[in-house]
Amino acid sequence: MRKTWLIAKETYKRRVRFGSFLILTFGLPLLMIVAGAIPFLAATSAPPSAIGLVDHSGGLVPPAQVPVDDGTLRVEQYGTEEAARAAYLAGDIGGYLVVPAGYLDGEQVTFYADEAPSDATDTAMAELLRRAQLPGAQPWLLARLSDPAQRVLVAIDTGQEVTEGLGLILHFATPAVLGIFFAIAVLLGSSQMGAAVVREKDQRSIEMLVTSLRVRELVAGKVMGVSLLTLTQFAIWGIGAAVGIGLALSSVTGLEGLAVPWRAIVWALLLGVPGYFLYGALAAGLGVIAGDNQQARQLAGMLGFVAFVPFWLVGVLLEAPDGLLAVAASLFPLTSPMFSLLRMTLAQVPTWQLFTALAFMLLSLAATVWFVARIYRAAMLNYGQSLRPEQILRALRQA
Amino acid sequence: MNRELALVVQGISKSYATTKAVDELSFEVRQGEIFGLLGPNGAGKTTSIRMILDIIKPDAGQISVLGGPMDEAKKSRIGYLPEERGLYDDMTLMDTLVFFGQLKELSRDVARRRAEEYLRQVKLWDAREQKIEALSRGMSQKAQFVAATLHEPDLIIVDEPLSGLDPVNTRIIKGLLYRMAERGAAIVMSTHQMHQVEEMCQRILLVDRGKRVLYGPLADIRRRFTRNAVEVQIDGQLEQVDGVEHITRRDGHYRLLLQEGVRPRDLLKRLVQRPDVTVEAFEEVKTSLDEIFVEVVERDLEPGEMPGQEMPQEEHRA
Numbered sequence: 108m109r110k111t112w113l114i115a116k117e118t119y120k121r122r123v124r125f126g127s128f129l130i131l132t133f134g135l136p137l138l139m140i141v142a143g144a145i146p147f148l149a150a151t152s153a154p155p156s157a158i159g160l161v162d163h164s165g166g167l168v169p170p171a172q173v174p175v176d177d178g179t180l181r182v183e184q185y186g187t188e189e190a191a192r193a194a195y196l197a198g199d200i201g202g203y204l205v206v207p208a209g210y211l212d213g214e215q216v217t218f219y220a221d222e223a224p225s226d227a228t229d230t231a232m233a234e235l236l237r238r239a240q241l242p243g244a245q246p247w248l249l250a251r252l253s254d255p256a257q258r259v260l261v262a263i264d265t266g267q268e269v270t271e272g273l274g275l276i277l278h279f280a281t282p283a284v285l286g287i288f289f290a291i292a293v294l295l296g297s298s299q300m301g302a303a304v305v306r307e308k309d310q311r312s313i314e315m316l317v318t319s320l321r322v323r324e325l326v327a328g329k330v331m332g333v334s335l336l337t338l339t340q341f342a343i344w345g346i347g348a349a350v351g352i353g354l355a356l357s358s359v360t361g362l363e364g365l366a367v368p369w370r371a372i373v374w375a376l377l378l379g380v381p382g383y384f385l386y387g388a389l390a391a392g393l394g395v396i397a398g399d400n401q402q403a404r405q406l407a408g409m410l411g412f413v414a415f416v417p418f419w420l421v422g423v424l425l426e427a428p429d430g431l432l433a434v435a436a437s438l439f440p441l442t443s444p445m446f447s448l449l450r451m452t453l454a455q456v457p458t459w460q461l462f463t464a465l466a467f468m469l470l471s472l473a474a475t476v477w478f479v480a481r482i483y484r485a486a487m488l489n490y491g492q493s494l495r496p497e498q499i500l501r502a503l504r505q506a
Numbered sequence: 507m508n509r510e511l512a513l514v515v516q517g518i519s520k521s522y523a524t525t526k527a528v529d530e531l532s533f534e535v536r537q538g539e540i541f542g543l544l545g546p547n548g549a550g551k552t553t554s555i556r557m558i559l560d561i562i563k564p565d566a567g568q569i570s571v572l573g574g575p576m577d578e579a580k581k582s583r584i585g586y587l588p589e590e591r592g593l594y595d596d597m598t599l600m601d602t603l604v605f606f607g608q609l610k611e612l613s614r615d616v617a618r619r620r621a622e623e624y625l626r627q628v629k630l631w632d633a634r635e636q637k638i639e640a641l642s643r644g645m646s647q648k649a650q651f652v653a654a655t656l657h658e659p660d661l662i663i664v665d666e667p668l669s670g671l672d673p674v675n676t677r678i679i680k681g682l683l684y685r686m687a688e689r690g691a692a693i694v695m696s697t698h699q700m701h702q703v704e705e706m707c708q709r710i711l712l713v714d715r716g717k718r719v720l721y722g723p724l725a726d727i728r729r730r731f732t733r734n735a736v737e738v739q740i741d742g743q744l745e746q747v748d749g750v751e752h753i754t755r756r757d758g759h760y761r762l763l764l765q766e767g768v769r770p771r772d773l774l775k776r777l778v779q780r781p782d783v784t785v786e787a788f789e790e791v792k793t794s795l796d797e798i799f800v801e802v803v804e805r806d807l808e809p810g811e812m813p814g815q816e817m818p819q820e821e822h823r824a
Binding site for chain 1 (some may be wrong): 541556559561578581582584586588590593596599606608609610650654655712794
């Protein structure tokens with residue numbers, strides 16, 4: 108194990124310094140932040156501190172102010188539209204709302220401003236009109252009027268109360284998002300693994316290495332090193348995303364008691380990490396068989412797409428999440444991380460199935476490392492050439 | 507077990523498809539000796555080395571390494587410089603050496619200390635923080651040699667250790683090999699540089715088409731191949747001499763091939779007695795290993811026809 112770790116550490120140290128790794132790891136999120144921030148910054152403007160109101164209906168009792176975001180929006184009442192317009196042009200108000208005489212009979216209000224109001228201002232205007240129509244109403248009544256279908260949601264599979272809104276999204280989307288993360292990690296990691304093995308072949312250091320340690324230790328170390336590299340990439344992206352989401356939600360209220368779907372997260376790690384190593388080992392095997400870097404990347408890319416197969420079978424899952432195909436696919440090592448996670452969003456996946464999937468996964472990983480180690484030795488001594496089927500068979504026979 | 511034997515190879519064979527790469531090859535290497543493994547390209551030397559190192563398995567035969575079958579623990583007692591050179595070109599020289607030292611069970615500190623010592627000895631100290639890709643061919647060759655021997659192994663197998671080195675670096679590496687042999691390490695040196703073998707090796711094995719064609723102490727082999735000939739430098743003309751079968755002249759010297767039973771000192775006496783010539787130099791002709799190699803390989807003889815093909819009796823004691 109010491110030598111495996113040594114190989115993993117050196118592989119990791121060498122590849123983490125590659126320019127391509129640094130660009131992808133830090134450049135991609137930076138690009139996404141810039142791309143996301145530009146339209147956001149362009150669309151965002153400071154909310155007005157005051158708004159004008161001209162009531163032609165005569166039936167409203169507007170409040171002096173209404174809450175908006177973290178502050179309040181002052182309400183200035185004007186007798187005529189001209190007065191409101193003059194106040195707007197003088198910069199006293201950020202716009203004015205004209206309530207027509209037939210408002211209480213169904214006529215629409217008009218908002219005058221040079222630009223569309225922000226979502227927060229829109230919400231504040233709705234609140235203003237609610238309060239103006241029901242002066243003295245209790246806050247609970249105003250809240251119920253704004254959201255008459257307020258309810259408690261209980262998830263059928265867990266029997267637990269799920270918080271509405273974000274909680275609902277967390278409950279249903281977390282497994283799917285983790286699954287997507289897994290598939291992307293496999294796609295990136297497989298490609299890197301294939302390239303790493305071809306590079307190892309080019310370096311021609313194999314004979315020095317195999318006279319120092321077991322080939323399976325070498326293969327396991329390589330798989331571990333490259334896999335940890337991709338996991339580092341995802342950890343950096345994940346931390347960045349978590350910080351970003353945390354900052355974005357810091358102003359959102361009502362997050363207390365949010366039910367974090369721990370079961371999905373734990374099983375995503377338990378199945379996802381060895382699953383990722385399994386794909387890495389298979390990609391190493393394809394890299395061994397490949398003759399050059401291009402061929403290795405193509406083969407590894409094809410392997411990466413296997414990780415996306417469960418998405419194509421979502422229809423089958425939706426129809427029968429506990430059907431034979433769904434259960435089989437959630438036990439099969441190459442699809443179990445994704446299928447198990449996706450099934451969790453639709454059904455109560457029995458724990459025994461998850462443990463069985465984990466056992467199959469670990470056995471497959473050990474067998475794959477063993478298999479790749481056999482052909483790795485044969486291929487590495489076959490400098491610069493792809494491995495023919497008969498050579499693979501011979502290498503396995505000699506095991 | 508004979509403690510003096512670091513390596514015992516008995517009747518190993520290896521075939522690829524229809525080609526027999528190694529055919530019942532046997533030899534032994536003792537501790538503290540530099541052993542020459544020779545043969546033309548494709549003779550089966552590398553295949554034999556790979557079988558010794560357990561990189562590939564023999565189809566038949568047995569190999570005893572450092573007193574028994576090869577196992578994982580012995581890997582840290584073996585040093586191997588393969589013909590296919592290769593280090594990680596994006597690692598620094600120092601990191602590379604420490605890495606390979608650690609793979610051979612040295613602690614990080616010991617590996618670093620040894621690396622420092624060796625780098626000074628092979629004049630690579632100033633390049634310790636350079637990446638392997640930045641090293642010249644000769645520097646890279648020395649670096650690879652150090653990586654293969656940093657852990658001071660008991661059995662060292664080096665494939666063309668001196669190729670591509672200038673005379674100064676050749677001397678440095680040879681010095682290290684001598685010192686390792688003095689320490690008691692058995693060294694198997696595969697090379698085509700016959701003059702280096704003549705200078706460094708006590709015993710040799712010549713392989714051709716997978717078979718052993720010459721094996722034993724180098725001095726014995728040379729003696730067996732030495733023709734009954736002398737080279738003389740004289741003042742005068744030599745056209746016919748009693749007891750001489752053939753005379754050739756080259757570079758101001760005469761080479762005389764003596765008849766069967768005629769000894770060089772008999773010829774010297776005759777020449778000295780002749781009034782028409784004055785002997786200025788007289789030397790027995792020794793056949794070079796290079797000539798022996800070419801002769802053996804070009805004559806394409808079966809092992810039974812060659813002198814020295816039998817394993818000496820005392821070396822059978824494994």
